Amino acid sequence: MSQVLHTPPPTPAPADDDLAALAARHGLSVSGARPSLPEYVRQLWARRHFISAFATAKLTSQYSQAKLGQVWQVMTPLLNAAVYYFIFGVLLDTKRNVPDYIPFLVTGVFIWTFTQSSIMSGTRAISGNLGLVRALHFPRAALPISFALQQLQQLLFSMCALVVILLCFGVPVAASWVLAVPALILQFTFNAGVAMIMARLGAKTPDIAQLMPFVLRTWMYISGVMWSIERLTGQHKGLPSWVAPVLKANPPAVYIDLMRYSLIDSFKASQLPPHVWALATGWALVAGVVGFIYFWKAEETYGRG
Structure with a gap:
């Protein structure tokens, strides 16, 4: 007598709606899902102590292997300023007709270094910290913001040396x-916004970090770090009329000019671009808001793949 085996019909896979309802019924949510923008801001604010502590720890460990330690926080921009003074101030004679050229140059170098270092460290904020990103759950924007904060802390150390230089060269308080x-x-708001944009781009394409030094070097040369935009464009009358306003409205140039105007008495308001505070505020708001939203949009992709 033959025995007939009956194979039970396959059980249909549950629909996505059924799975979503089941998860909701048991209080489950998607792992790593992007929160709403207000909730993301709230989470980021709740971790503000982590951001400041992480920035301080990175700053402390940056020169831990060097014998001079934290002295390099001041020495590095000062040595850069000395090199730029020899090349641009002496060999190319850009110091001619620029009052207080050494305070002018050192202020430009310090303020530019703040922007440059924030953008470079922001570019590697995700791709260079994948272990931390994959191990812990936290708003990823904390990383580029903490790196920008680290550079601000380093700038504040350098400002002590800048004040000494200003006083030594006769610039009064x-x-x-x-x-x-x-x-x-x-400037910090602007730097943090650009750092978040570059962090998202660098997370997807790490090779951008290799390209950025060339981009930043070009950006530095057109930002008036070593020379006066006003005097150079005034000397070259053959330049198109739009060149000077565009160079003066360049974000790093705006923040450098503001700092020079604040600290150096020979740097007059007439050397500032029109509506300079409005420009500085506009660049900060645009970069900060756009950078934050652009970074938040890809929150759930960081550390995957």
Whole structure:
């Protein structure tokens, strides 16, 4: 007698709606899902102590292997300024007709280095910290913001040397020095926004970090770090009329000019681009808001793949 085996019909796979309802019923949510923008801001604010502690720890460990230790926080921009003074100030004679050229140059170098280092470290914020990103759950924007904060802390150390240089070269202490505080706040906001944009791009394409030094070097040369935009464009009358306004409205040039105007008495308001505070605020808001939203949009992709 033959025995007939009956294979039970396959059980249909549950629909996505059924799985979503089952997960919701048991209080489950998608792992790593992107929160809403207000919730993301709230989570980021809740981790503000982590951001500041992480920035301080990175700054402390940066020169831990060097014998001079934290002295390099001041020595590095000073040595860069010395090299630029020899090449541009002496050999190319850009110091001619620029009052207080050494304070002018050192201020430009310090403020530019703040932007340059923030962008470079932001580019590697995700791709260079994949172990941390994959191991812990936290708003990923904390990383590029903490790197920008680290560079701000380093700049504040350098500002001590800058004040000494200003006094040694006869620049008096003035009430305008207080303007350096809002100028730095605006520049930090701009730097953090650009750092978040570059962090997202660098997370997807790590090779961007190799390209950025060339981009930043070109950006430095057109930002008036070593020379006066106003005097150079005034000397070259053959330049198109739009060149000078565009160079003066360039974000790093705006923040450098603001700091020079705040600290150096020979740098007059006539050398600033029109509506300079509006420009500085506009660049900070555009970079900060656009950079934050652009980074948040890809929150759930960081550390995957």
